[in-house]
Amino acid sequence: MGRHFGDLAKIRHVITYSISPFEQRAFPNYFSKGIPNVWRRFKSSVFKVAPPMILMYLTYTWGNHVHEQGKRKNPADYEKDQ
Amino acid sequence: SGVWNFGSLLGLCLITQILTGVFLGMDYTSDISTGFSSVTHIWRDVNYGWLIRNLHGNGASFFFICIYMDIGRGLYYGSYLYKETWNIGVVLLLLVMMTAFVGYVVPWGQMSFWGGTVITNLLSGVPYMGDTLVQWIWGGFSVDNGTLTRFFTFHFLLAFVIGGGTVVHLLFLHETGSNNPGGVNSDGDKISFHPYFSYKDLLGFVIMLLGLTSLGVFSPNLVGDPENFTPGNPLVTPPHIQPEWYFLFGYGILRSIPNKVGGVLGLLFSILVLMVVAILHTSKQRGLTFRPVTQFLFWTLVGDMIILTWIGGMPVEHPYIIIGQIGSVLYFGLFLVLVPLGGWVEN
Numbered sequence: 125m126g127r128h129f130g131d132l133a134k135i136r137h138v139i140t141y142s143i144s145p146f147e148q149r150a151f152p153n154y155f156s157k158g159i160p161n162v163w164r165r166f167k168s169s170v171f172k173v174a175p176p177m178i179l180m181y182l183t184y185t186w187g188n189h190v191h192e193q194g195k196r197k198n199p200a201d202y203e204k205d206q
Numbered sequence: 207s208g209v210w211n212f213g214s215l216l217g218l219c220l221i222t223q224i225l226t227g228v229f230l231g232m233d234y235t236s237d238i239s240t241g242f243s244s245v246t247h248i249w250r251d252v253n254y255g256w257l258i259r260n261l262h263g264n265g266a267s268f269f270f271i272c273i274y275m276d277i278g279r280g281l282y283y284g285s286y287l288y289k290e291t292w293n294i295g296v297v298l299l300l301l302v303m304m305t306a307f308v309g310y311v312v313p314w315g316q317m318s319f320w321g322g323t324v325i326t327n328l329l330s331g332v333p334y335m336g337d338t339l340v341q342w343i344w345g346g347f348s349v350d351n352g353t354l355t356r357f358f359t360f361h362f363l364l365a366f367v368i369g370g371g372t373v374v375h376l377l378f379l380h381e382t383g384s385n386n387p388g389g390v391n392s393d394g395d396k397i398s399f400h401p402y403f404s405y406k407d408l409l410g411f412v413i414m415l416l417g418l419t420s421l422g423v424f425s426p427n428l429v430g431d432p433e434n435f436t437p438g439n440p441l442v443t444p445p446h447i448q449p450e451w452y453f454l455f456g457y458g459i460l461r462s463i464p465n466k467v468g469g470v471l472g473l474l475f476s477i478l479v480l481m482v483v484a485i486l487h488t489s490k491q492r493g494l495t496f497r498p499v500t501q502f503l504f505w506t507l508v509g510d511m512i513i514l515t516w517i518g519g520m521p522v523e524h525p526y527i528i529i530g531q532i533g534s535v536l537y538f539g540l541f542l543v544l545v546p547l548g549g550w551v552e553n
Binding site: 132179180183184190194 | 380382391393396505508509510512516524526
């Protein structure tokens with residue numbers, strides 16, 4: 125039942141090369157390329173993630189503000205009092 | 207990527223809940239005269255009872271964090287196209303929600319009693335046999351001893367039904383293998399479970415257990431309701447009856463519709479809408495990785511669910527009412543109209 129190794133897919137003309145872990149650095153360019161890459165990934169997603177989150181935050185603060193205002197007395201309601 | 211860890215994390219959550227639950231069950235008594243005090247006894251007298259109860263209550267929150275993340279991953283990367291696995295997953299979500307609901311009644315605090323009363327009363331909306339149905343579930347004419355004893359039984363039983371459902375869920379998943387962030391066929395690119403996924407899952411377990419124990423020992427009541435420190439009293443109604451945080455978005459949708467049956471249907475369909483997502487998939491691409499329009503809509507859904515969660519915990523007053531109604535329309539609009547439209551536009 126299910127898939128089995130040896131029976132998953134037939135792939136031809138694919139050549140893979142690899143180098144020994146003892147012949148390479150473990151974390152090459154971790155900061156020099158890593159930090160610019162984080163910036164690149166941030167730039168590519170910020171305008172899709174941030175606007176809904178900002179809208180959500182503004183709705184939250186506006187909603188709470190209006191609710192608080194509604195609990196306060198309105199001076200205009202008492203202008204004609206003796 | 208890391209978001210594929212939530213499946214195994216859900217398995218860990220289930221085992222944690224069952225283990226802690228079994229130990230709690232050894233000292234808990236499901237009678238209204240002793241239920242609340244047996245929980246107090248566990249907390250104060252049973253060796254490490256406070257820790258076991260802590261882990262069980264907060265473990266439920268982590269269960270829902272993991273299940274919402276798992277569903278989110280499924281929506282984002284189009285994993286729902288594995289239809290059998292996905293639909294059994296929706297059934298599992300419903301089972302977990304039912305288990306959590308009856309489980310919350312068990313400690314018999316004020317919120318246990320009143321939350322149980324509100325939600326069981328929703329069944330009276332069923333035409334013709336609604337009232338009979340409610341009394342049948344209650345085992346009486348109100349939420350009382352009969353309700354507590356059977357809810358404890360259901361809570362214990364449903365946990366194992368979830369276990370069985372999990373096996374079927376995995377059975378179907380193993381027919382196809384997992385999806386991946388590229389949404390491409392990976393039959394020709396497999397690696398062994400051990401050591402790659404064994405260690406990856408283990409790291410996920412360590413991080414989640416760290417989060418659970420941190421919440422449990424540093425801030426155990428952060429997501430709880432203080433009303434549940436008061437024994438359940440049918441003569442005193444709390445001013446703000448609300449469920450735990452993981453149900454608040456549904457509660458927000460329920461209260462947004464000014465009609466009992468309509469609200470119940472809204473709540474039901476807020477979960478069942480997940481079952482039509484695969485049918486409404488219009489894009490030629492599986493996931494959202496290369497689909498900026500639908501990505502924006504996905505994050506709008508996330509923001510909308512957070513808004514609905516907030517609204518579900520607020521009193522039914524202006525402007526929370528209109529915000530909840532707009533949020534509810536947006537929720538269904540995203541699933542049924544906007545996301546399919548986005549896929550069609552991107553094509």
